[in-house]
Amino acid sequence: MIVIELPDGSKLEFDRETNVKEIAGRISKSLEKNAVGALFNGELIDVHTPIKESGRIRIITQKDPESLQILRHSAAHILAKAVKRIYGYDNVKLGIGPATEEGFYYDFDLPVSISEEDLPKIEEEMRKIVQSKEPFRREVVSRERARELFKDDPYKLELLESIPEDEEVTIYWLGEDFFDLCKGPHVEHSGLVKAFKLLSVAGAYWRGDSRNKMLQRIYGTAFWKKKDLDEYLHRLEEAKKRDHRILGKQLDLFGIYEEAGPGLVFWHPNGSxxxxxxxxxxxxxxxxxxxxxxxxxxxxxxxxxxxxxxxxxxxxxxxxxxxxxxxEEERLGNDEVPLTCEEIERxxxxxxxxxxxxxxxxxxxxxxxxxxxxxxxxxxxxxxxxxxxxxxxxxxxxxxxxxxxxxxxxxxxxxxxxxxxxxxxxxxxxxxxxxxxxxxxxxxxxxxxxxxxxxxxxxxxxxxxxxxxxxxxxxxxxxxxxxxxxxxxxxxxxxxxxxxxxxxxxxxxxxxxxxxxxxxxxxxxxxxxxxxxxxxxxxxxxxxxxxxxxYAGLFPTWLAPTQVVIIPVSDKFLDYADEVYRKLKEAGIRVKLDDESAKVGYKIRKAETMKIPYMLIVGQKEQDSGTVSVRSKREGELGSMEIAQFLDKITREIREKK
The missing domain is CATH 3.30.930.10 (Bira Bifunctional Protein; Domain 2)
Structure with missing residues (x-):
């Protein structure tokens, strides 16, 4: 007798092995229809996995976050099949293709190099597989049978040998012409993987070991709904705009130099x-x-x-x-007098x-x-x-x-x-x-x-x-x-x-x-x-x-490397601009005077690029009235202010860490 305990503590009994669909059907027809897998004794399984022992279960539907792992693992297999179709079943050797927190990837040993320009072609082949609604099918095989199936795929043979002897060996079929060494879980058929996108290509050493061959890794992501995929892709675009490596260079914050060694940071004056x-x-x-x-x-x-x-x-x-x-002194080895083996020993x-x-x-x-x-x-x-x-x-x-x-x-x-x-x-x-x-x-x-x-x-x-x-x-x-x-x-x-x-x-x-x-x-x-x-x-x-x-590079005023830039509209107003500069400097403001002989529009664009919180524009009107025209990077045009009024505003921001 197999006893299945549900999240509410109630129990179902079966006189033979069962599966997720059957258990869900005993609860409700709606749940049976929507089930994509389950957490059984803490392990994520799909509807294909036979349940042969008693335990606790929670049925997973598309509303549960765990369902994305099932969807994305299935998308990885669809990707692998598409690559094999395009580049030849005999030419492509498969590494691994797991789901990740953000999506999925698959590692390939290919006779050609893949670039991001090839991704649309692979996506199109994946869509054909999705449209044909090819079934995923789980099969338990003997080790001998697995070795025969993967005899031309060294990576799968290596993975096979790492499976403990007391564990069963399973493969998953996708349609009739693709199979992979895999524990699952997967969706019922490829037609459920509709909202997906391939994102990038990278190199990856087999099993993460630099002594092994470099494989080609294709990254992608998948969601149940196109709306969720679109939102994710929008966040990726936002992330690119915010990339600290790009902004770090643009704002002259830091550098990492190969001459000094990888992963060692040099803080430039702005970043400092x-x-x-x-x-x-x-x-x-x-x-x-x-x-x-x-x-x-x-x-x-x-x-x-x-x-x-x-x-x-x-x-x-x-x-x-x-x-x-x-x-009688301690010595470090160097190029001229390296340490001997005997010295290293002691x-x-x-x-x-x-x-x-x-x-x-x-x-x-x-x-x-x-x-x-x-x-x-x-x-x-x-x-x-x-x-x-x-x-x-x-x-x-x-x-x-x-x-x-x-x-x-x-x-x-x-x-x-x-x-x-x-x-x-x-x-x-x-x-x-x-x-x-x-x-x-x-x-x-x-x-x-x-x-x-x-x-x-x-x-x-x-x-x-x-x-x-x-x-x-x-x-x-x-x-x-x-x-x-x-x-x-x-x-x-x-x-x-x-x-x-x-x-x-x-x-x-x-x-x-x-x-x-x-x-x-x-x-x-x-x-x-x-x-x-x-x-x-x-x-x-x-x-x-x-x-x-x-902050997308726009630091709050108290952190900004340069808090204010003063921009005279022409060289005629440099003396007044310098007077404003000295007053702000004396008040402890990090201020720069842009005295370059260039058009005002160019100076403003330069300050915008450097994401300086405040620009003070000074011309004839400002000089005559002893004011400054204030432009805020966050708030836009703030109009004319007396210098003391502006100082009160910015010092309060700095004091309040805004």
Missing amino acids: VVRQEIERWVEEEHRKRGYQRIYTPHIMKADLWKTSGHYNFYRENMFFVPVVEHD ANWYAVKPMNCPGHILIYKSQVRSYRDLPIRYFEFGTVYRYEKSGSLHGLLRVRGFTQDDGHIFCRPDQLKEEIQGVLDYVMELLSIFQLDYVINIGTKPEKYIGSDEAWEHATNALIEALKERGFDYNIVEGDGAFYGPKIDIAVLDAIGRKWDGPTIQVDFNLPERFDLTYVDRDGQKKRPVMVHRAIMGSIERFIGLLIEH
């Missing part, structure tokens, strides 16, 4: 102003909230990272440097820090601490370095060197909840200042972790209770914690609804144990403090990248 203003506000807020600023080295002995656990759990993302004693290895926490721990541990001293809150603008594959680097959003507004709180267990809530209050202040929406996630114990299960449960509960008492909604993301403790991650939403990694709060009972951190309690006994890792912005580089795209 934005960063300095943010850092100034962040530092002042830390001071108000009882943090002590500290500085720690960029490079520390590898043994320290072994104690912390980073060496075992994170070393593939770390940079190491061998240092050897030579003539070297003291140092790591360029990927995190700031061990440095903060050493400062805490430098003296005896009393329960009266706690909580101790340390804060650092700590620059860290992490190895990221060159293919994953992306402007300011994914780099190898970045700075965190990193803080660590050492507190007693009875202080933990209050400290977490204090950090949450700070985070909400930050999000309010920059007018950012957010989603809160709690990451729980991952597959690889350090510490006891009891400590993990205590830490996770502290995070949940802190959020509940502040009235915040949150999602639990199983297995998404750091290796040393659970965490609150706050995903920031930008102006067009995209999610960005942002503030994080991590509770850690483990590093205090590994470093033997203590404080002397009221009873005179040594006790173990709790450690809270927290970053309010996270990576400053990524946060500024977020802001560039969020």
Whole structure:
């Protein structure tokens, strides 16, 4: 007997194996008609998948967000079949073709190079497959049969060998002439995949390993309704206009130079102003909230990272440097005198820090601490370095060197909840200042972790209770914690609804144990403090990248590299323009005087391109009346103002962080 439990707790019984359609039909004819799959015991399945055991089920229809995964995986197979039809079934070798959060992709080994100019042709072939409503059909096959089917496809054979022996092997047919090694899920037939679009072409190493062959990856997306697809494509167009890499160059904010190395950011004067203003506000807020600023080295002995656990759990993302004693001095190898094999063997290895926490721990541990001293809150603008594959680097959003507004709180267990809530209050202040929406996630114990299960449960509960008492909604993301403790991650939403990694709060009972951190309690006994890792912005580089795209380069006045540009209508008014310039400069405004001998229209367009919040136009009328003609990038023409009146307006904006 198979017993199926429904979301409301009611149960259905079957005397043989069943499927989603049959179960849905027992509930209602409408649900049977609209079902596209189900979550069965937490796994997403489609209507083709036989159900052979008892369990919990939730039927999925097109209204459920999970249904998009089924639709998009099906679109990936339609794409693969279309490519095979165009370039020859025997010529095309298939990699993988999963659904993603934003759409789908498929990797191909092809005899020709595909460009984005080829995508309309492939889309047209996909539409033919959609119009013919070819059925998806699931088939369980033996390993011998699978090897025969994929004997000419090395990538599928490699995937086949990675399937555990105790798992069944399934293929999905699309029509009568296309099949793929696949667990599903898929829609019932290709005719359901109507609203789709191919987006781009890129290279991708097989299985993400640069030692393997580079395949050609085609990206696309799909929705149930054309309206949803059109809205998504509109957001993509908006995203292109907001691309921080393009705006960063246009506004002269930052650069990344191959001569220095990939993923290393150089802040130009304009970008440095934005960063300095943010850092100034962040530092002042830390001071108000009882943090002590500290500085720690960029490079520390590898043994320290072994104690912390980073060496075992994170070393593939770390940079190491061998240092050897030579003539009573430590020596680094160089091109002229490289380290010998013997020297490397006996070297003291140092790591360029990927995190700031061990440095903060050493400062805490430098003296005896009393329960009266706690909580101790340390804060650092700590620059860290992490190895990221060159293919994953992306402007300011994914780099190898970045700075965190990193803080660590050492507190007693009875202080933990209050400290977490204090950090949450700070985070909400930050999000309010920059007018950012957010989603809160709690990451729980991952597959690889350090510490006891009891400590993990205590830490996770502290995070949940802190959020509940502040009235915040949150999602639990199983297995998404750091290796040393659970965490609150706050995903920031930008102006067009995209999610960005942002503030994080991590509770850690483990590093205090590994470093033997203590404080002397009221009873005179040594006790173990709790450690809270927290970053309010996270990576400053990524946060500024977020802001560039969020504001589309038009920073609020308090952040703008140049807040005002003064434009004289001709050289006759340069003296008056200079007088206005000096008054604004003395008031602390970041102002420029455009004294170039060019037409006013050209100067205005230049200021528009640089997204300067205010232009002050001065000519005969303004000179005679001692005023300025004000043009706002956000509000348009504001008319004539006295200089003092304009100063009052802009200084208030700056003071109120607008």
